[in-house]
Amino acid sequence: MAILVFLGHRYGVLILGMYALAQSLTQYLPPLIDFGLRHVGARLIAMYPQAARAIVDHVQRRRLRMAVLVLPLLLIYSACVKLPLDMKIFLFAFSGTGVLYAISLDWAAWGQGKLYLVGLAHSAVPLSILLFLAIGRASGERVLWWSVAGNAFGYLLQGAILWAWWRRQAARLINGEILDGEIPDAKAPDSKTDDAIRESLAWRRTRIMGLAWLCNLAFNTIDLLMLGVMSNAEQIGLYGAAYRILNQLLVTYYLLTQVLYPRFARQRIEERADMLRARILVPLAAAGILIASVLSVSRRMVLTIEFGHQFLAASPLLLLLAWSIPLDFMTSYLSNAYIAWGMEKKILVCTGIGAASNILLNLAFIPRYGARGAAINTLLSYAVFLVALGFVGRTVPELSSASTLQEEAVGCL
Numbered sequence: 001m002a003i004l005v006f007l008g009h010r011y012g013v014l015i016l017g018m019y020a021l022a023q024s025l026t027q028y029l030p031p032l033i034d035f036g037l038r039h040v041g042a043r044l045i046a047m048y049p050q051a052a053r054a055i056v057d058h059v060q061r062r063r064l065r066m067a068v069l070v071l072p073l074l075l076i077y078s079a080c081v082k083l084p085l086d087m088k089i090f091l092f093a094f095s096g097t098g099v100l101y102a103i104s105l106d107w108a109a110w111g112q113g114k115l116y117l118v119g120l121a122h123s124a125v126p127l128s129i130l131l132f133l134a135i136g137r138a139s140g141e142r143v144l145w146w147s148v149a150g151n152a153f154g155y156l157l158q159g160a161i162l163w164a165w166w167r168r169q170a171a172r173l174i175n176g177e178i179l180d181g182e183i184p185d186a187k188a189p190d191s192k193t194d195d196a197i198r199e200s201l202a203w204r205r206t207r208i209m210g211l212a213w214l215c216n217l218a219f220n221t222i223d224l225l226m227l228g229v230m231s232n233a234e235q236i237g238l239y240g241a242a243y244r245i246l247n248q249l250l251v252t253y254y255l256l257t258q259v260l261y262p263r264f265a266r267q268r269i270e271e272r273a274d275m276l277r278a279r280i281l282v283p284l285a286a287a288g289i290l291i292a293s294v295l296s297v298s299r300r301m302v303l304t305i306e307f308g309h310q311f312l313a314a315s316p317l318l319l320l321l322a323w324s325i326p327l328d329f330m331t332s333y334l335s336n337a338y339i340a341w342g343m344e345k346k347i348l349v350c351t352g353i354g355a356a357s358n359i360l361l362n363l364a365f366i367p368r369y370g371a372r373g374a375a376i377n378t379l380l381s382y383a384v385f386l387v388a389l390g391f392v393g394r395t396v397p398e399l400s401s402a403s404t405l406q407e408e409a410v411g412c413l
Helices: 002-011 013-026 029-034 037-047 049-080 085-103 106-111 115-135 137-174 191-201 203-230 233-265 269-276 278-297 299-307 309-322 325-340 344-369 371-395 397-412
Strands: none
Touching (some): 002 115, 002 137, 002 233, 013 049, 013 085, 013 137, 013 203, 013 233, 029 037, 029 049, 029 085, 029 203, 037 203, 049 085, 049 106, 049 191, 085 137, 106 115, 106 233, 115 137, 115 233, 203 233, 203 325, 203 371, 233 278, 233 309, 233 325, 269 278, 269 325, 278 299, 278 309, 278 325, 299 309, 309 371, 325 344, 325 371, 344 371
16 A cells, blocks of 8 residues: 555556556466465365475475466456556566465465464565665656566565475474474374365366456456556556555455464364354444445545545545445455355355456446446445355355344345
């Protein structure tokens, strides 16, 4: 957020729009590189910590191969956007350095519940970009190229931090010390455990999770990428500013759902229905409504403080996007729980429906209404996604005891 504030105040709508578009494109690299391995790998490490070395070796080999394969996709998109040639080159360069994410072990630290380490490693990238932008602040429009250098350095630093941690973990594994007493239910690896790990990491299983995560990301961020192809730089900048304010609030909430993921993964079947009861879902929705109300009332002040007076044109966009917060609070919680419980196929269906509705609505409304059409479509597609997730809660037998209360919670929203 500090990066966007700096670019917005100092360089205006167009430069902020270019950076926001590059950042959004880079967000597609983790699901494409992992393609399900992040969530499946973290779940396996949470369930079988003693087999962590074998899991890490298998996952990292595939991640590095996928990193090479995504580069042509970045080049194709960069060539298709409605931007000058130098901005197209910047877009590809910034997103291309993002493939260094493949060396990161954030998923392994996440699976072992090391959230402080994951947060520290993730902060390396934006802090590095901000530092390099500060160094090159006198470069005018070329300042964006300093962000490319900062992006590359940040991912290398992130990888170094996590690999240093993993080498210590590997040493403890060799000595038989890993996680003793930290997970009381953990059992020594055996042939049944090895078979379960191989089955979970098989391509036919992880591809489902990969498609589900990609659809979920498309559902959340495809608006800005479609604006890049179908609209102009000003619309990208205004929508990028409004969406980044919303995204900053949601990222804070996602910290909670990430903390819960390893806990969800270790739950027994009989414990799962309790996590979907109204006493949990209704307060989540209420908290989202409260935050959306405050943001709606203060939207002009927030935009002026964050980015400057020239971004007041994004005020209607922020008003619309603010009301996706309570919907996101519900969908993110349910999605995170379903993924941790191994319901990848059902999540794929739900996210596919949500993403398809968003894409079709954008194709219909962005050419005519630009960024405002994208904001309206976000609300509509969130409603579709939430209905799909609620329906899943009714069709899974072990969750059926909570289906009535889940319907009540959605109805209250």
